[in-house]
Amino acid sequence: MNPLLERPAVRRVRDALARAGSGAEVIVLGETARSAADAAASLGVALGAIVKSLVFTVGVEPVMALISGDRRCDPKALAAALGLDGKVGRADADVVREATGYTIGGVPPFAHARPLPTAIDAGLARFDVVYAAAGHPHCVFGTTVDELARLTGAPVVEGIGVAATGSGGGSLRGD
Numbered sequence: 001m002n003p004l005l006e007r008p009a010v011r012r013v014r015d016a017l018a019r020a021g022s023g024a025e026v027i028v029l030g031e032t033a034r035s036a037a038d039a040a041a042s043l044g045v046a047l048g049a050i051v052k053s054l055v056f057t058v059g060v061e062p063v064m065a066l067i068s069g070d071r072r073c074d075p076k077a078l079a080a081a082l083g084l085d086g087k088v089g090r091a092d093a094d095v096v097r098e099a100t101g102y103t104i105g106g107v108p109p110f111a112h113a114r115p116l117p118t119a120i121d122a123g124l125a126r127f128d129v130v131y132a133a134a135g136h137p138h139c140v141f142g143t144t145v146d147e148l149a150r151l152t153g154a155p156v157v158e159g160i161g162v163a164a165t166g167s168g169g170g171s172l173r174g175d
Helices: 008-019 036-043 075-081 093-100 122-126 145-152
Strands: 026-028 050-058 061-068 071-073 088-090 118-121 130-133 139-143 161-163
Touching: 008 026, 008 139, 036 050, 050 071, 050 075, 050 093, 061 071, 061 075, 061 093, 061 122, 061 161, 071 075, 075 088, 118 122, 118 145, 122 145, 122 161, 130 145, 139 145
Parallel strands: 050 130, 061 118
Antiparallel strands: 026 139, 050 061, 050 088, 071 161, 130 139
8 A cells, every 4th residue: 555545634534535435535646736737637637627625714714615626716706605704815824734634735625623614616517527635745536526515515606616817727725
C-alpha cells in the first residue's frame, strides 16, 4: 500500500468514505493535485470535473463551497445560498486548518474538524464522475455529484459557480 494512504489526514477521508458506505477509493497521484489544472492533467479529465473545496467566512463563520474546477465561486451568491448575512471573505490558511482539520491543497469536501455550512456548485453535474481532494495534495477520490451531496449533506445550488477568467481554472485552495 502506498504510504500516503496511511497518513492521518488521508486515513480520516478513507474512514469517512467507508463509514458512509461509499465505494469511492482514494487515488494517489504521481503529480501534485494542488491546483485544479494539475489534478485534471494528472487524472486525464476535464478541468470542470475537479471539485475545488473552498473555505470562506461569512462574518466570522467558516463556510465551504464545492466549485467546479473551471469556475470560480461567487461569494455573495454562496452566502445567500446558505442563508447567511455578513461580510464574505476568503478564509486564510489558519482558519482553513482550524475549521477543517486539513491544510490548503488537500482539503476534502467532508470529514472536517467541525461541520461547515456547505453548498455544491450545480456546474459539477455536467460530469458523471468528479474528483475531490482526499486529505493530501497527491490524493483525490472520484465520486458523483449525488454522492457528494449525500456525503456532505449540502445542497446542489445554481449560481454559486461562475465562469472563471483566464485558463488555469484556479487552485484547489481557492484561486
